[in-house]
Amino acid sequence: MGVSRWVAGGYVASVGVLAAIGGLTGNGRYYLASIVLTLPVGLAAFAGVYLARGLLTGVGELFTTTRLPNGDDPGWLTTSGIVANTLLFTAAGVITVVLAEHFVRRRRTARGR
Template identity: 35%
Template sequence: MKRMVGRFAEAAYVVLIGGLAVAGAVDERAAFYLAAVALTLPSGAIAFPAMYAGYAAISAIGSIWGSAAAPDGTEAGWLSLGSATLNVALLTCAAIANVALLERLSRLRRPSHR
């Protein structure tokens, strides 16, 4: 029973981070992204600069085929969608990495029954 509760908490944590990242992508507000990054530390420390590097890469590669700006001067839709998708994926992966890291650390701290 205790393990089942732990699995539920792990899944809820990953869903929470994914939800914050999706909210940041839909609402285009940094507060949601920053909350997700803060909640995913220590793995979020890797995801955060990767978000900026990914945006630059998507912009550079995508600009080969089309403009990074719409005619009215705003960001092109393909760039917004691509960077939002990347941000959600990176933050969700950071949450999953934290869960895996926590499981690994808890296994190392448990005494062996050999």
């Protein structure tokens, strides 16, 4: 495994960790860092966060309540939201790496002509 693979793996891991920390602490700065690190794919992941929240709430409402009596979210909704957000941003990191590798390979091919 080359050095570039290790760097790519570290990049994807750092994006996933930032998203997980953002979910666990409820601090939007970590999510913002995940979005910025994965631009432009991070914008799609950001939209996916709201789509996932809507789906989780909608489907979850079929089986149980999505609000506690005090107005807070139940634990299952919070936990599944954190997991979904982390997966979305990690996937955005992976897609960003794949796109970067594609463009580097394409540029090398164009220079070789």
